[in-house]
Amino acid sequence: MLARLGATRLLEIRQALRLTPQASRSFSTALNYHLNTPDNNPDLPWEFTAANKEKVKEIISHYPSNYKQSAVIPLLDLAQQQHGGWLPVSAMNAVAKVIEVAPIRVYEVATFYSMFNRSPVGKYHLLVCGTTPCMIRGSREIEDSLLKHLGVKRNEVTKDGLFSVGEMECMGCCVNAPMITVADYSNGSEGYTYNYYVGQ
Ligand code: FES
Structure with a gap:
């Protein structure tokens, strides 16, 4: 309930300020909060490349079949490499699908470790x-x-x-x-x- 109220309030602030995607990103980073932007929203299709799908299989093979969620960090790392150094929400959702967990389980990890970037970085x-x-x-x-x-x-x-x-x-x-x-x-x-x- 509180989270929904917070999200609504942020949306109102964003609309009132007419934030650009870049400003939205800074705002989200400062508040550690995701706001959809044209280049970072759950509707953008994202999947591992064919070569990386093989790597995904190899990574998951290191874990017991009932613990494949333990592969979340190496899979996020691979997704980040594929996406030029950062993790849009659709990439995190793709990882959640691979390891069959709720997306929030992946967001929790990606937002905790500073090695994961949630906005674009340089090459x-x-x-x-x-x-x-x-x-x-x-x-x-x-x-x-x-x-x-x-x-x-x-x-x-x-x-x-x-x-x-x-x-x-x-x-x-x-x-x-x-x-x-x-x-x-x-x-x-x-x-x-x-x-x-x-x-x-
Ligand atoms: S403080 Fe340990 S490497 Fe910088």
Whole structure:
């Protein structure tokens, strides 16, 4: 009931403000709330490619048949790679269908883990570690330099669609602080890479 009231209220605010899709996205991200936009709504068809359908089978084969919902994280990861680095609601629904759970079970996971992006990112998504050891070793200054160089704010995409900069929590490489990760979505899931770099 409360959720429905909240959704109605948000819709009214959105209509009153006549939010553009980009503004709707920022609004949704700030409130951790999904609002339908032309490029992110449950009516957009989405399915795994033929090659990825084979990968889906392989991923699910790692789990007992009555626990295939445990494959939710690797399947979301694959869907994100296929979709250029982010997860529209229709991709999350496709994952829910594969593992035969209610879509909310997939949304809960995708909204909890910061490795899943729910709005578009650049072909090269740079993630700067924001946890204490990296911060002490200058990660904030590195992030500021990247944002200044690219002319964007955190989580914004450059106009050419190539770069975006986000923050990540400890990458488990504190001994090499400060750390940066580059997720490369420029070649789909086939050519996807995710590499760590030492920031100094
Ligand atoms: S704090 Fe940055 S890798 Fe651990």
